[in-house]
Amino acid sequence: MRSSTGRSQALSSATSIPGSLVELMALNEQVEREVFALAPSNRRVADATLGMLLADWPAAPAAAPQPAQSFRPACR
Numbered sequence: 001m002r003s004s005t006g007r008s009q010a011l012s013s014a015t016s017i018p019g020s021l022v023e024l025m026a027l028n029e030q031v032e033r034e035v036f037a038l039a040p041s042n043r044r045v046a047d048a049t050l051g052m053l054l055a056d057w058p059a060a061p062a063a064a065p066q067p068a069q070s071f072r073p074a075c076r
Contacts (some may be wrong), residue, residue: 027061
């Protein structure tokens, strides 16, 4: 990803809040083109994230743990 300066320049090109969804989407695409960059580290993060999400999840316990018994003082 480029420096925050690149991000600021891309965002400063918008002089006002977009008036429609179409304009907002166009601004979003412009900022993505100008600010984001492909990098091997980005791919490694994406692969690791997908690996965690697609991995087998541990099985649920056979029985739910029992709640702790209430504490009763020895004297009243």
